[in-house]
Amino acid sequence: MDWKALVKNVAPTIGAALGGPAAGTAVKFLADKYLGDPEADEKDLAELVLNSSPEQLAELRKLDNEFRVQMRQLDIDVFALAVDDRKDARGMAAKTSLMPQIILSCLFISGYFGLIWALFSGEVVMTPEIEKTSTLMLGVITGAIPMILQFWFGSSQGSKDKTAQMAAQKPG
Structure with missing residues (x-):
């Protein structure tokens, strides 16, 4: 984990x-x-x-x-920093070719689901010697999936912030 x-x-x-x-x-x-x-x-x-x-x-x-x-x-909003950090990554991607990000995202997600399929189908058998390390690695890889999705689709915190900004700008 x-x-x-x-x-x-x-x-x-x-x-x-x-x-x-x-x-x-x-x-x-x-x-x-x-x-x-x-x-x-x-x-x-x-x-x-x-x-x-x-x-x-x-x-x-x-x-x-x-x-x-x-x-x-200290007047630091860690949630805003995290959202801004992802926004900067998306902004950089908008100014350059998205092809590297697309390829890496597709390879990572395909590899992840291929690994999950191999584990649950019985194609790969974890021996006791590698089970602990494999489980840890699977947990780390699983943790990266939300980061990829947040890069492409935004985060819930970013969505909340955007909704709050739109509500504040409404006339009336």
């Missing part, structure tokens, strides 16, 4: 920061507050998050509120 996806489910503000340009700030915050080691890196955090007890995940949820307040004090 992807540790960042787990964080995003439990602590959405920190999760949004981890997926955008404020990732370094979120990692440092988690290393200090959740792990208790300001020098810890992503690998250390991943190990702790993936092996967290329900009580530790509840603590992570509490830390999300603290992180949100800290970001608000």
